[in-house]
Amino acid sequence: MTPEQFLSDFHEVAQIGATPNQGVDRQAATPEDRLTREWFRAFAERRGWEVRVDGIGNQFAIVDFHPDAAGDTPCVLLGSHLDSQPLGGRFDGAYGVIAGLHAAARLEDRVRSGDARPAVNLAVVNWFNEEGGRFAPSIMGSSVFAGLMDEAEMLAVRDLAGVSVREALEAIGYLGTDARPTVASYAEVHIEQGRILERESTQLGAVDYSWYTQKLDIEVLGEQSHTGATAMADRHDALVAASQVILKVHDVTARYEAEALVSSVGQLTLEPNSPIVVARRVHLVADLRAADQAIVADARATLLEQIDAIARERDVKINVRDFDVRDNQHYPESGIRLAEEVAAELGVSARRIRTMAGHDSVAMNRIAPTVMMFVPSVDGVSHCEREFTRDEDLVTGVAVLTEIGWRLLQGALEPSGVAGVGGAAAGAGAAR
The missing domain is CATH 3.30.70.360 (Alpha-Beta Plaits)
Structure with missing residues (x-):
């Protein structure tokens, strides 16, 4: 799929829940959130991918390279989230999901055209309620997946109007029962939401740790x-x-x-x-x-x-x-180096960078080898309608994510004694 096709899809999704000042309002488990989920499903089904929804509303599109294999073949997982803050920006989260879908389509085409079939499958995820604007806490879907939050407790969380997560997901038809895929490794691309990359005229940030x-x-x-x-x-x-x-x-x-x-x-x-x-x-x-x-x-x-x-x-x-x-999360050194190496090979300027904000990758980093990357944000502004990233930076991020996805499919980051690399069962742990 071409960069032009990616940009067309990205700007199409930005019309769902669009606000007058070019932002979006797609809070978790609202009718607008449902529309983005339907868009995600349609993209996957056009490609013939299996779509799953788990018990906390996480949505997965699975590219199965081993349809005849017994059991659940582990997946390299790409993605982010499609929900937004109230009057939020159209780039936060949604970029990573759409980039993941396009990267997966390119990787599938590469395998189908004759490149070596990887030993693992590929999947793209739309995590539920990363933003936490309607239901607190944030990073909910990925934390339940990782066993850091209890599924039953999170389903019982209520918004300010008294609607529970369970009730809201049922209302939009996305309280699922599907099995969670087993994860071999995870990669996410996101806007920086800060000023460092733009200020230094750097195209990519390889995230090395998160703030407390x-x-x-x-x-x-x-x-x-x-x-x-x-x-x-x-x-x-x-x-x-x-x-x-x-x-x-x-x-x-x-x-x-x-x-x-x-x-x-x-x-x-x-x-x-x-x-x-x-x-x-x-x-x-x-x-x-x-x-x-x-x-x-x-x-x-x-x-x-x-x-x-x-x-x-x-x-x-x-x-x-x-x-x-x-707590502070430090991303694997091997994953940081992988992002730097891919950027260098593609002629993309890169630097190491910390994340002050929370992301789904912070939860995933606890259970699977994880790569987190940033592309520049104009003026460092986020969680508002003025949030903006240039098309050329979006396209660059997709190219890097695609190549990183290919390396992960080839086993570039093997799990190294990390407990629970499979999708965690409901109730496997509790949030701190």
Whole structure:
């Protein structure tokens, strides 16, 4: 398949759930998400590939080079996710899935035209709910696959409207029962979501490690009262206390060197959310990330002290729970070198790079040899409608992914004592 065909498909998918400012809104298990899944299925079925959907909604397209083999032949797996943030960008995630489909089609053509048949199969995956915008935590589908999260617990997670993951997947027809493929190795290409590659005029980033992530689930409990009739001295305003917490989460970064720690509060809900009622409850999630786990631990400890002081000052109760903690993940040196070697052979400039954001590859790296790559993001902007990557950079990433996929099919990264290289069964582990 040609670069022009890839770009045509990419820009076609970008019309699903398109927003007025050239972004997309395709949150997990919504009607728009269903349409992208149908597009994925149609692409695979046109090629004669088997399509599977597992118990958490992960979608697989399998290129079977060994149809007569007994049992489940392991797969080299390529992919990412098709869901988006609310008013998100059209490149995040979707690029990696469509690149995976086109790389797989090129690799299949290569084998069918006479190149040596690999000992393993090839598959492309669309992971469920990587974004976590509708259902928390993020990276859900790949984490269940890898045994890091419990399937039953994740199916019971509810969105802000009270709809569970199970109910949402059933509603769009994508709560599957198919067997999960066994994975020999995994590769993912993604937009950087940062400024490094563009700033340095580098075409490819070979990801070597991920940042440490710590989220805090914070519940502020005050007392509901009348905004007009209640004396100021008698109020226990949960929203005022929550606003102080939000500022502390922002300000804690100043304790460390510039950009050593990033933090934010991205979600906040309040009750009863009436213009004439003092808030009784506010729920928010704080996100702390750094390359150094010790910095995150210190920031967390500082915030807990400050939050306790705010609760006493405002005469409210504040409950804090650790949530979605992810340690540093270091990608295999052999995979990093493979990406560098392929880039050099294709005349593509490359450098090693870390990921501050989480990706499905972070989960997959725990159970299979994994290669993660970035292509440049314009202005380093992501999770918004202005997110953008140039066509030529998208095409370059597909070319590199295709060649890496070929090397993986030839056994370039053999599993090296990694437990659970097969698709993990439901309930194989729990999230931290």
